[in-house]
Amino acid sequence: MSEPTAKTLPSDAAAQTLRPDDPGPAAPGKDPRIGDLLKGTYTIERLLGAGGMGSVYLAQHALIRKKVAIKILAPEYAHKPELKERFLREARAAAAIDHDGVIEIHDFGETAGGAAFFVMEYLEGEDLAAVIRREAPLPWPRVRDIALQLCRALQAAHARGIVHRDMKPGNCFRLDRDGRDVIKILDFGIAKLQNPDEGVGQALTRTGMIFGTPEYMSPEQAQGERHDHRVDIYAVGVILFELLTGKPPFIADTFMGLLNKHMFDAPPRPRDVAPQADIPAAAEAVVLKALQKDPDLRFQTMDELAVALKGVDAGLAPELVPETLKAKPARGAPMQFRGADRPSRPTLPETTAPAFPAPFAPPPRRRWNLALVAGLAGAVLAAGALVLFTKSEPSDSAERTGPKEHAPVASSPDLLPLPPPAPVPTPPAPPPAPDLIAPAFSTVTVRIDTAGVAAEVLDEHGALLGHTADPHGLLLPRGEAERVLRLRAEGRAETRLKLVPSENRTVAVALEPLHPGKPTAKKGSKKPETRAEPPPPPAAEPAPKPKAEPKPTTSPDLISPFKK
Numbered sequence: 001m002s003e004p005t006a007k008t009l010p011s012d013a014a015a016q017t018l019r020p021d022d023p024g025p026a027a028p029g030k031d032p033r034i035g036d037l038l039k040g041t042y043t044i045e046r047l048l049g050a051g052g053m054g055s056v057y058l059a060q061h062a063l064i065r066k067k068v069a070i071k072i073l074a075p076e077y078a079h080k081p082e083l084k085e086r087f088l089r090e091a092r093a094a095a096a097i098d099h100d101g102v103i104e105i106h107d108f109g110e111t112a113g114g115a116a117f118f119v120m121e122y123l124e125g126e127d128l129a130a131v132i133r134r135e136a137p138l139p140w141p142r143v144r145d146i147a148l149q150l151c152r153a154l155q156a157a158h159a160r161g162i163v164h165r166d167m168k169p170g171n172c173f174r175l176d177r178d179g180r181d182v183i184k185i186l187d188f189g190i191a192k193l194q195n196p197d198e199g200v201g202q203a204l205t206r207t208g209m210i211f212g213t214p215e216y217m218s219p220e221q222a223q224g225e226r227h228d229h230r231v232d233i234y235a236v237g238v239i240l241f242e243l244l245t246g247k248p249p250f251i252a253d254t255f256m257g258l259l260n261k262h263m264f265d266a267p268p269r270p271r272d273v274a275p276q277a278d279i280p281a282a283a284e285a286v287v288l289k290a291l292q293k294d295p296d297l298r299f300q301t302m303d304e305l306a307v308a309l310k311g312v313d314a315g316l317a318p319e320l321v322p323e324t325l326k327a328k329p330a331r332g333a334p335m336q337f338r339g340a341d342r343p344s345r346p347t348l349p350e351t352t353a354p355a356f357p358a359p360f361a362p363p364p365r366r367r368w369n370l371a372l373v374a375g376l377a378g379a380v381l382a383a384g385a386l387v388l389f390t391k392s393e394p395s396d397s398a399e400r401t402g403p404k405e406h407a408p409v410a411s412s413p414d415l416l417p418l419p420p421p422a423p424v425p426t427p428p429a430p431p432p433a434p435d436l437i438a439p440a441f442s443t444v445t446v447r448i449d450t451a452g453v454a455a456e457v458l459d460e461h462g463a464l465l466g467h468t469a470d471p472h473g474l475l476l477p478r479g480e481a482e483r484v485l486r487l488r489a490e491g492r493a494e495t496r497l498k499l500v501p502s503e504n505r506t507v508a509v510a511l512e513p514l515h516p517g518k519p520t521a522k523k524g525s526k527k528p529e530t531r532a533e534p535p536p537p538p539a540a541e542p543a544p545k546p547k548a549e550p551k552p553t554t555s556p557d558l559i560s561p562f563k564k
């Protein structure tokens with residue numbers, strides 16, 4: 001089978017997702033839909049762009065004059081029920097997530113000609129691919145804020161059993177809100193819904209079918225194997241890599257070449273790719289952990305990734321488990337991933353230098369196996385795989401210098417000298433259920449109203465969880481056990497807040513001034529009462545006098561590479 005090559009792509013092709021029967025670019029000339037009135041309500045004004053399944057138009061709500069974006073299924077698909085269903089699934093998936101970080105869906109219907117459409121919020125901005133082209137490498141604080149928004153939105157999707165499966169910069173829209181990046185995730189066209197009644201879902205998840213965009217495709221997805229929400233974690237790792245360095249970790253001239261690299265090659269270190277970019281060592285470790293080949297060795301949830309991103313500024317780096325990558329195998333044989341237990345961490349002398357002073361050392365041999373026992377082309381043939389992507393790599397890829405081949409490693413012994421941190425429970429990742437159903441990780445949003453006083457929110461161990469000023473609130477793993485949050489603000493006594501994160505809630509907490517004589521609260525503002533919805537109301541109490549600051553630990557995987 002001859003491989004499709006990048007030469008077959010349009011010269012300006014950004015990373016695009018291909019689906020079966022892609023209609024290709026829209027015909028030139030005036031678009032006959034301009035001026036149409038859909039559902040007697042939406043007047044189509046102009047074409048915003050065309051994608052794999054249809055075209056997106058700017059339209060105006062006739063009554064309230066609000067701008068909206070309408071995606072209309074390409075006419076050639078109108079009478080293909082499976083494609084129509086898939087198209088509407090995109091709308092349903094995004095609507096089901098109902099999160100600020102995900103495109104909002106307002107309405108849906110059919111044109112007079114029978115083409116399905118759905119109406120979404122109109123986003124005035126640009127996608128992250130444009131930001132990367134123009135500005136990358138981006139500075140770490142900006143990357144962190146963008147990535148945290150992606151984590152929140154995807155955690156909300158995963159909590160509802162929805163896996164995006166096509167995360168890429170082109171599907172992340174950036175809005176500029178007073179100079180701040182606000183990110184919305186688009187295009188749930190190949191998302192997997194948890195509901196098995198979604199018949200198309202089954203068709204979309206047969207073993208051997210490959211979906212997504214090669215640059216951002218996890219090894220297990222590239223392999224056409226069953227996969228779960230952790231493919232989104234891998235893809236966010238690729239996006240982070242690109243934001244930080246300006247380049248994706250893997251570049252190849254052919255699609256198969258790209259997939260091969262995702263499956264068999266260790267990613268280069270971001271700081272080698274962009275030495276000028278001042279990437280924190282701990283940020284590099286976060287990216288590499290997200291890019292581990294074995295999904296069991298990645299962050300297991302978007303929340304876990306978010307915790308690691310927040311830990312970077314505190315000098316915390318995640319543990320990277322060495323991966324021994326097998327040589328590219330001969331074609332034809334069956335292919336599978338096999339993860340193994342994490343190796344126990346050796347305890348090294350305390351005198352070890354700070355993390356990442358030297359390149360990653362070769363991994364200990366055969367600590368675990370990543371057994372990939374066949375060439376992709378052979379395996380794809382053997383599995384009868386239907387490859388549902390084909391256009392992706394910009395045609396300039398051949399001119400770009402690919403990253404150097406690196407030793408197949410993903411670990412630094414310098415990260416290992418600390419004694420194992422106290423175990424802190426992280427949400428367990430259920431094993432992938434049959435047919436790729438995402439485990440329902442559950443989180444709650446807690447908003448803490450401190451009457452305008454900006455405070456940091458720390459966990460019991462002193463790890464930063466967020467800020468009370470964050471309009472999104474704090475995302476905590478849902479649970480019935482009481483948590484203690486520490487609120488810290490300048491000029492205020494540290495206050496402990498006890499709550500059970502069993503449901504979304506807003507809590508009002510008065511942060512007492514350190515010097516009670518000096519009024520710092522706004523004049524006339526009443527001392528807020530602790531306000532919590534049942535069950536058990538949280539209790540706020542002044543913290544005991546701070547003792548020696550405990551070593552921040554946020555997850556068993558986060559250990560400080562830096563000596564304090």
Ligand SMILES: Nc1ncnc2c1ncn2[C@@H]1O[C@H](COP(=O)(O)OP(=O)(O)OP(=O)(O)O)[C@@H](O)[C@H]1O
Nearest residue numbers: 016017048049050051052056069120121122123187
């Ligand atoms: N809600 C929206 N507001 C503004 N522009 C949008 C909106 N949704 C999509 N677009 C723009 O419309 C164009 C087509 O989007 P669409 O999702 O159909 O395809 P795509 O993501 O470019 O391609 P593919 O889905 O094949 O990867 C893109 O340029 C996208 O940025």
